[in-house]
Amino acid sequence: MTTADYAILPEAFADLAPLAARWSRPTENERNALRFAARAPDFAAFHDAMAPRLDALLAYLAQCPAEPVETPQRNALMLACAYAEAAPHHELYAGNSEVPFSFDARRFVPDHGDEAL
Amino acid sequence: MPMPQTAASLDHIRRTIPQIREELGTGPVSVNAIRDPAIYALEQERIFKKVWLKVATAWELPDAGDYKVKELPVADTSILIVRGKDGRIRAFHNVCTHRGNKVVPNKGFETYGRARAGVVTCRFHGWVFGTDGPLKSVPMEDAFGQLDKGCLGLREIACDEWEGFVFINFDPAPAQTLAAYLGDFGTLFGGYPYRESTTAFRYSTVLKCNWKVALYAFSEGYHVPTIHAGSLPGFRGIEHSDFKLIGPHASSTIFGAGMDTAPSTQTFAGVLHGSDNHGPRPDLLPADINPARRGDFQFEIPNIFPNLLIHLASGCGYPGLSYFTHQFWPLDHGTTLWEGINYFRPARNAAERAAQMHVNALHRNAWLEDTATMEDTFTGIMSGAIDDMQLMDQEFLIRHAALTLDSYLAGAKQ
Incomplete structure (x- = not known):
């Protein structure tokens, strides 16, 4: 898979393809790596594009299985999960890529870190 | 087996703040048990090798042959927790009775796998053990001259389940059954469908801190508005x-009047609140938790001695979160493996x-x-600058745990 493959989205969300290529990754460890490398303007741009579409994206995903097999469905879930991780960094943490005043997130090991969605 | 819900109330475990102060005191509590490295050996012998410890859940090992290897330096051992062909979960020292090698190799502190054909085989010389313990076969058995295979099964560890949580006890003859050890805690928290949140x-x-620093940091709500x-x-x-005071265990409730939720949250x-499956289900809480069924209930926070917290929320706190657990495993006096698990x-x-x-990401961030505080707190305590902790009412779980610890270290009969 290349990042371009992650950008194949359902037609109604095709305009979000550049965001999907930039942010969507199948595993928590990969999403975290992108998040740690992002800066405030990156989070702001992701938020500003996604926030108005989140309701519609979740309504679409509500019609998809929890573990989608079809590529567009799977990528739509991947994009929602990327935003699920990134949104607090704009809305709560003032664009900081780390949780402020926190333990080193790189020392926190998720058991599921390398598992794909 | 779910614990039976008794009709009798648990009023005898409830305490008002004046009662808590009367019973546990209000004075400073010594940090010596955290600071003194010599205490650790006593904790190993008198607590971790004597009381029931949660090591797994039944739904982690759904099928016969499913196993988990867990490294427990606090008991100087590696354990194998495995579901046998008969459906029972047993625990063994992960030690080959031939010469002591690990039977099932591990990677990290927890390793999962599945035994084929109801056996595990030591990779060193191929000794084969049943998932229920007995030594089944030994390559070149005749060359041993004499070998009493009947006595050379895996060394079993006492193992029992409460509500699908698997506990072990390293004492060859545990002083109490698991049910007796949990006591009223088993009733207070019993009956919730934990096993549905897989x-x-x-x-x-x-x-880099003593295990009690980490345990205590997660044992109170006083820190929430600041941290x-x-x-x-x-x-x-x-x-x-x-x-609530429950023998060596204790519990309490966090209520919250809400917060400024971010728009995306x-x-x-x-999505979760609108679902029958994930929305707040105060009705599923055991009868003695939030008995008034207050709408601002967030979760019940207990301390199950010595090292387990099960925060029961039933979707009432973090959206969709059924419950979460913390465990604090000492690796040595100044090093702790912390495990936090969110269950939906x-x-x-x-x-x-x-x-x-x-929701999982938000909770992980919290x-x-x-x-963030734990290594700094331990460094501060080790500096010798303070001899005591000052504890307020909401920190009573810490005060109670410290008193319980002292009593076990003193060798008092529980």
């Missing part, structure tokens, strides 16, 4: 009350899945805020 997100880290100002902003009042939360009911569609990922 979607688990486990995080762990090795902290969590980033991830849980704008708290409109938090109440930590309904204190509101949208993700809406399985998502039925992709929107629920994404919403769970958001844990990152919690763990």
Whole structure:
């Protein structure tokens, strides 16, 4: 898979393809790596594009299985999960890529870190 | 087996704040048990090798042959927890009776796998053990001259389940059954469908602090408005009350009047709150938890001696979160393996899945805020600058745990 493959989205969300290529990754460890490398303007741009579409994206995903097999469905879930991780960094943490005043997130090991969605 | 819900109330475990102060005191509590490295050997012998310890859940090992290897330096051993062909979960020292090699190799502190054909085989010389313990076969057995295979099964460890949580006891003859050890805790928390929440997100880290520093940091609500100002902003009042003392265990309730939820969190939360499966279910709480069924209930926070917290929320706190657990495993006096696990009911569609990922990320972030204090606290205590902790009412779980620890270290009969 290349990042371009992650950008194949359902037609109604095709305009979000550049965001999907930039942010969507199948595993928590990969999403975290992108998040740690992002800066405030990156989070702001992701938020500003996604926030108005989140309701519609979740309504679409509500019609998809929890573990989608079809590529567009799977990528739509991947994009929602990327935003699920990134949104607090704009809305709560003032664009900081780390949780402020926190333990080193790189020392926190998720058991599921390398598992794909 | 679910614990029977007794008709009798648990009023005898409830305490008012004046009662807590009367019973546990209000004075400073010594930090010596945290600071003194010599205490650790006593904790190993008198606590961790004597009392019941949670090591797994039944739903982690759903099928015959499923096993988990868990490294437990606090008991100087590696254990094998395995579901036998008869459906029973047993625990063994993961030690080959030939010459002591690990029977099942591990990677990290926890390793999962499945035994084929009801046996595990030591990779060193091929000794084969049944998943129920007996030594089944030995290559070149005749060359041993004499070998009493009947006595050379895996060394079994006492193992029992409460509500699907698997506990072990290293004492060859435990002083109490698990049910007796949990006592009224088993009733207080019994009856909730824990086993339905099989979607688990486990995080762990090795902290450079004594295990009790980490345990105590997660044992009170006093810190929430300050430490969590980033991830849980704008708290409109938090109440930590309904204190309960249960032998070596204790419990209490966190109520909250809400907070300034971020817009995206509101949208993700809406998916879970709108679902019968994930929405707040105060009706599922055991009768003695939040007995008034207050709408601002967040979760019940107990301390199950010595090293387990099960925060029961039933979807009432973090959106969709059924419950979460913390465990604090000493690796040595100044090093601790912390494990935090979020449990959700399985998502039925992709929107629920994404919403769970958001809630899980928020809670993980709050844990990152919690763990930020622990190594600093330990460094501070080790400096010798303070001899005592000053504890307020909402920190009674710490006071109670410290008193319980002292009593076990003194060798008092529990």
